Amino acid sequence: MSTPFPERDPCPDRILDDLGGAFAMGAVGGSVFHFAKGTYNSPNGARLAGGMQALRMNAPRIGGAFAVWGGLFSVFNCTAVFVRQKExxxxxxxxxxxxxxxxxxxxxxxxxxxxxxxxxxxxxxxxxxxxxxxxxxxxxxxxQPPVDDPNLAAATATATGGGGFQASNDFQ
Incomplete structure (x- = not known):
């Protein structure tokens, strides 16, 4: 069986890649979410400033939480690969x-x-x-095999016992 992720780095390098990717995913997702939430919850004259403040306060925290989860998952995944000797x-x-x-x-x-x-x-x-x-x-x-392949037609006729739909020329 081939590995599900053949293009992935080997295990020690994979941990840092997964940690950074998880931080980036959490920071970007947290930025979008908290900017929208801060914009919605701010008063009319300060919506943009409120959204930016909420983004600056919360996005790094969310990114860090994602990084912790991604880093631990990657460490445990690499440990399982090492112990089980298969991917x-x-x-x-x-x-x-x-x-x-x-x-x-x-x-x-x-x-x-x-x-x-x-x-x-x-x-x-x-x-x-x-x-x-x-x-x-x-x-x-x-x-998929081509429909008009004569070998396919012969194989189908042999598999069905030679009987099949036979076209007649009654309409000439």
Whole structure:
């Protein structure tokens, strides 16, 4: 089985890439969200300034939270790859469970266990949808045999026992 991400960097380098990508995604998404929220909640004369202030205050915090999640996920994913010696979707499920569980350890072992189960199920769902979509795309990308191929017609006639629809020339 080929790796799901053949173009990805090897594991130690992947951690920094994922950490930076998660920070950027959180910062951009947080910027858009908090700018819109700050603009909406500001008084009429200061909507733009209110949106910019909310953006400056909250976007780095959201980006940092995303970076923590992405960095932990990447570390646990690389650890699973190292321990299991294979790259497959189960590594992401294990990493998702470990990430969610470790982020909730401060709330106690029960909360961490529940969060780990939720994280594992969430990543299993995401990986399952990815596998199904890859199979659908692979099926649609596979070249279809041409319809007027004489070899296909002969193979079809042989497979159906020679009987098939025979056209007649009654309409000449």
């Amino acid at each position: 497959d979707p189960w590594n992401s499920v294990i990493a998702g469970a470990a990430t969610h569980g470790s982020l909730n350890l401060r709330r106690g072992l029960g909360a961490a266990a529940r969060s780990a189960v939720f994280g594992g199920c969430l990543l299993a769902l995401i990986e399952g949808v990815g596998i199904v979509l890859n199979n659908v795309v692979d099926e649609s990308a596979r070249p």
